[in-house]
Amino acid sequence: MNQATYLLKNVRILDPSSPHHQEVLDVLLKEGKIAALGNNLQAEGAQLIEGKNLHLSPGWVELRANFNDPGHEDRETLKSGAAAAQWGGFTAVALSPQTDPVVDTKSAVEYLRSHSRKSPVEFLPIAAFSKGLKGEELSEMYDMREAGALAFSHGTKAVSNAALMRLALLYHRELPGALQVLSYDTAMTAGGQMHEGSKSTWLGLKGIPELAESLTMARDISLAEYTESAIHFQGVSSKIGVDLIRQAQAKGLKVSGDVNLFNLVWTDEALDQYDSNLKLYPPLRSEDDRQTLIAALKDGTLKGIASDHRPRTIEEKRCEFDLAQFGAASLEASFALLNTELGSELGLEKIVQCLSHENREIINYHIDSSIAEGGTMDLTLFDPEMEWNWKDHRKKSKAANYPFTDYTFKGKALATYQKGQWHSISE
Incomplete structure (x- = not known):
């Protein structure tokens, strides 16, 4: 040291x-x-x-980012991702399991932890709770936890197998924190390009309805209640989704959720010029949804803000909108964008609270840290x-x-x- x-x-x-x-x-x-x-x-x-x-402030922690290492180093590497995160003010980054191969084994977790030792940013592995993110068979969650995985998720892959989801929740009940999931119905999102609404009709693009989020969210809340397990919803984007979480919390269920950076800042109106860099999942939704997300952060229904850094190559983005990959890069400007656009709506103190303490709480990382003598x-x-x-x-x-x-x-x-x-x- x-x-x-x-x-x-x-x-x-x-x-x-x-x-x-x-x-x-x-x-x-x-x-x-x-x-x-x-x-x-x-x-x-x-x-x-x-x-x-x-x-x-306490060091800012990114809830999820994909550094694409191993497998897609043309998009990002651990070194370049760490440099971007550190420039943006982050001291730790929770890394998506969605690499090639998938982070679904003890050795894959150890690979990330070993590279973290010499990095200016701490790598916090999020491991896959199904083998290969296929949603068919549980991974060795306990072994990966022992190797250093802080949390478990399914990346951006939907879990259509309710039986597998039930087993994952049951098994995760013995582990710290909550099982993380991005809930959406694949049949409802098939071919979708942006939020379903008047703007998608105007632009002639197939829409992704809010129902795609709420259908599986309602299912997963029911499974969490049945298994008496904790579940955390990643990137909640809709008013319906917020309402479901609020109702579950009112019942005393261990249900939580966070929100993605861009869903707080922009809406589907930003797609007027068919900017493929704003083709995101979850998609940018309506102003009503955006305001609901901000209010939910303020009242504590939602906790934590994720940059959801998803690097893409030029070929994956500079093409026709319907052929472009989902996702935007964000780490270097996450705090700056939040402070610029939401300084008056959320306030500086709340923004920093989300990036530091709330994000730490979600992934169970140094949750007792505070600025005090001897800390x-x-x-x-x-x-x-x-x-x-x-x-x-x-x-x-x-x-x-x-x-x-x-x-x-x-x-x-x-x-x-x-x-x-x-x-x-x-x-």
């Missing part, structure tokens, strides 16, 4: 779990720990970190007022599908502190 000592001067603590929340203090970091907090701190030999409008934790330093333009940014990811061109952001990560090392963020 790097033994360097760092002294941060006059930083605003943004951490509701900390006794120093919203205080402006000096922070002394040494050997991966917060050695001291206070005013006018001095430390001989410490590296001085100072500037204007500095804010410090061992990762940190993100940022300026919520700094403006920067995407066209001036030298992209770290290999992805060709960031949905930005000439876009001015407000808010930028300045550095991260992970594994006892300070990582300044620069172009």
